Amino acid sequence: MTSTTSRHVPTPDGTAGPAISLRGAALSFGRRTLWQGLDLDIMPGEFFAVLGPNGSGKTSFLKVLLGLQPLDAGTATIDGRPITRGSRSLGYIPQQKSFPAETPLRARDLVGLGVDGHRWGLRLRGRAHRERVDGLLRDVGAESYADAPVGLLSGGEQQRLRAAQALATDPTVLLCDEPLLSLDLNHQQAVSSLINRQCHDRNSAVVFVTHEINPVIDYVDRVLYLADGRFRVGAPADVMTSEVLSDLYDSPVEVLHSNGRIVVVGLPDATTHHHESA
Numbered sequence: 001m002t003s004t005t006s007r008h009v010p011t012p013d014g015t016a017g018p019a020i021s022l023r024g025a026a027l028s029f030g031r032r033t034l035w036q037g038l039d040l041d042i043m044p045g046e047f048f049a050v051l052g053p054n055g056s057g058k059t060s061f062l063k064v065l066l067g068l069q070p071l072d073a074g075t076a077t078i079d080g081r082p083i084t085r086g087s088r089s090l091g092y093i094p095q096q097k098s099f100p101a102e103t104p105l106r107a108r109d110l111v112g113l114g115v116d117g118h119r120w121g122l123r124l125r126g127r128a129h130r131e132r133v134d135g136l137l138r139d140v141g142a143e144s145y146a147d148a149p150v151g152l153l154s155g156g157e158q159q160r161l162r163a164a165q166a167l168a169t170d171p172t173v174l175l176c177d178e179p180l181l182s183l184d185l186n187h188q189q190a191v192s193s194l195i196n197r198q199c200h201d202r203n204s205a206v207v208f209v210t211h212e213i214n215p216v217i218d219y220v221d222r223v224l225y226l227a228d229g230r231f232r233v234g235a236p237a238d239v240m241t242s243e244v245l246s247d248l249y250d251s252p253v254e255v256l257h258s259n260g261r262i263v264v265v266g267l268p269d270a271t272t273h274h275h276e277s278a
């Protein structure tokens with residue numbers, strides 16, 4: 001957390017309050033509890049990763065923050081206010097889903113919607129608009145297909161446009177659901193570094209759901225690790241340990257470190273997962 005300026009709502013003493021705050025949060029579906037007793041403050045400029053095996057509740061956690069999923073107990077606020085759907089301070093990179101082939105938008109139109117599509121009042125138009133869109137397309141390496149119909153692009157190409165569109169809004173809270181899926185290594189690095197800049201230079205709080213911490217390990221301030229209805233929150237070095245993961249999975253798990261990467265060995269058989277296996 002390096003930024004000093006804040007676009008977030010200040011606390012009475014003038015310091016920036018948490019961008020996201022959960023108190024006593026609980027969510028269950030039927031008899032399956034995803035989490036309970038979750039107290040959490042995510043600060044402006046914090047890069048916060050959410051990890052856990054398939055079905056552990058990572059996407060559901062984002063849905064709560066998007067106002068699409070009510071909690072069963074507790075409260076959730078963004079910038080000190082109760083969460084409402086479609087808040088303008090939220091940016092969202094959804095889990096990859098293809099656009100239909102006939103979608104009547106070019107790549108640059110999609111990004112352009114992020115630049116001014118949700119705003120009332122003054123809209124960036126003409127040259128300024130075009131330059132902003134071009135800059136975003138360049139940032140995600142999408143200039144070469146800027147004028148192509150989105151429905152005809154590959155999954156990875158579409159995903160880069162979604163990242164550009166979400167960043168275009170300069171959100172105070174950026175929610176990312178597996179944004180690196182189907183990107184090759186170069187573009188994983190480009191997109192994760194862009195998200196990191198939004199976080200640390202623009203002071204956005206980033207919530208980054210991922211199966212694989214290694215591509216963002218240098219950026220992550222804290223992780224929420226969900227498994228089997230339980231969770232652990234802390235710095236990666238404190239959570240990604242053999243002791244903590246063995247406790248969460250209730251089964252011996254070994255965490256190895258190799259060349260700055262984390263390798264998890266011995267996840268329970270039923271766990272369809274994430275991280276690199278040895």
Ligand SMILES: Nc1ncnc2c1ncn2[C@@H]1O[C@H](COP(=O)(O)OP(=O)(O)OP(=O)(O)O)[C@@H](O)[C@H]1O
Nearest residue numbers: 029030032034052053054055056057058059060061
């Ligand atoms: N609206 C719903 N009604 C009933 N069950 C649901 C609902 N939404 C999610 N679930 C269940 O809650 C669990 C958590 O789902 P969620 O999508 O949050 O997991 P996840 O950690 O994001 O998984 P993945 O890694 O596979 O994307 C799953 O078992 C899912 O079937």
